[in-house]
Amino acid sequence: MKNSLLIIVFFIIGVIAGFFSLLPEAVLENDLSIYVLYILMFLVGIGIGANRSALDVIRRARVKIFLVPLTVIAGTFIGVIIISFFISEISVRDSLAVGSGFGYYSLSSILIGQIKSEALGVIALISNIIREIITLLLTPVFAHYFGKLSPIAAGGATSMDVTLPVITRYVGSEYAIISVFSGIVLTILVPFLVTFILTV
Amino acid sequence: MFNVIMIMTAGILVGVLIRKRQRILKPLDLSINLVIYFLLFFLGVAVGTNEAIVANMGTYGVKALLLTVGGVAGSVAVAFFTYKMFFKKDDHN
Numbered sequence: 001m002k003n004s005l006l007i008i009v010f011f012i013i014g015v016i017a018g019f020f021s022l023l024p025e026a027v028l029e030n031d032l033s034i035y036v037l038y039i040l041m042f043l044v045g046i047g048i049g050a051n052r053s054a055l056d057v058i059r060r061a062r063v064k065i066f067l068v069p070l071t072v073i074a075g076t077f078i079g080v081i082i083i084s085f086f087i088s089e090i091s092v093r094d095s096l097a098v099g100s101g102f103g104y105y106s107l108s109s110i111l112i113g114q115i116k117s118e119a120l121g122v123i124a125l126i127s128n129i130i131r132e133i134i135t136l137l138l139t140p141v142f143a144h145y146f147g148k149l150s151p152i153a154a155g156g157a158t159s160m161d162v163t164l165p166v167i168t169r170y171v172g173s174e175y176a177i178i179s180v181f182s183g184i185v186l187t188i189l190v191p192f193l194v195t196f197i198l199t200v
Numbered sequence: 201m202f203n204v205i206m207i208m209t210a211g212i213l214v215g216v217l218i219r220k221r222q223r224i225l226k227p228l229d230l231s232i233n234l235v236i237y238f239l240l241f242f243l244g245v246a247v248g249t250n251e252a253i254v255a256n257m258g259t260y261g262v263k264a265l266l267l268t269v270g271g272v273a274g275s276v277a278v279a280f281f282t283y284k285m286f287f288k289k290d291d292h293n
Contacts, residue, residue, distance in 0.1 A: 010237045014244020028249055033242040038207050040235045045211020047228055050219050064286050071282045072275050079274020083266050099271045106239050122253055126264035134272055146276050147283035153275035191204050
């Protein structure tokens with residue numbers, strides 16, 4: 001939770017620095033975020049590749065574990081489509097793109113910003129950060145009233161790392177493995193889904 | 201976009217190769233956190249220099265919140281049914 005708040009703080013500091021032109025011209029003119037994203041994606045990839053528990057799960061698991069990321073995708077899409085009918089300025093396609101971040105704010109916001117518009121990118125950023133925070137805060141509620149898969153579903157791509165500790169605490173270590181698996185699958189799918197939705 | 205996928209794939213391959221060295225995981229995690237802070241900072245800068253976006257921050261925030269509530273609610277709802285139908289019976293507690 002502290003981590004999520006710190007992330008928001010850095011964002012706000014960046015906004016202030018940008019708004020008041022507190023940085024050298026070179027930094028302000030060129031969007032450096034894409035390069036930082038490349039570094040991040042590489043590191044995230046290493047984390048996924050080196051993760052033993054995910055592979056163990058696939059080996060040992062029943063096929064039904066694949067239902068979990070599918071659940072997240074289906075549920076998110078349905079929910080987001082319904083909402084898009086209430087927001088006239090955002091199309092169904094745009095809403096699906098934002099939803100396809102599944103909490104992965106860094107990658108989804110930059111991709112959407114590049115492919116569609118900076119405005120939608122910012123919406124995606126804020127939306128997916130909120131998704132992570134909601135999961136961190138409401139996991140106990142979800143787990144209690146909606147079953148052990150619900151916090152994993154809420155977390156989306158974040159269920160593999162950021163929200164994993166809180167999820168494990170409330171659904172147990174058996175489901176923790178499912179959480180990691182689902183999070184990894186979704187993390188990998190985000191760039192594909194976002195691009196596909198916006199360019200097809 | 202294609203770059204992103206290639207880079208992530210490259211990372212995954214490296215990750216598989218260094219699998220034995222589990223000691224790398226903690227510094228890796230810390231590095232990722234640091235990089236995320238940097239990234240959000242630069243994203244902030246990009247947003248801050250864009251007057252049109254700064255002016256509309258409020259509206260963007262509201263729309264983002266609505267979309268998130270929808271997405272999470274939908275996920276939780278479908279997860280509820282998936283759990284009941286496929287997972288609950290195997291639970292030991």
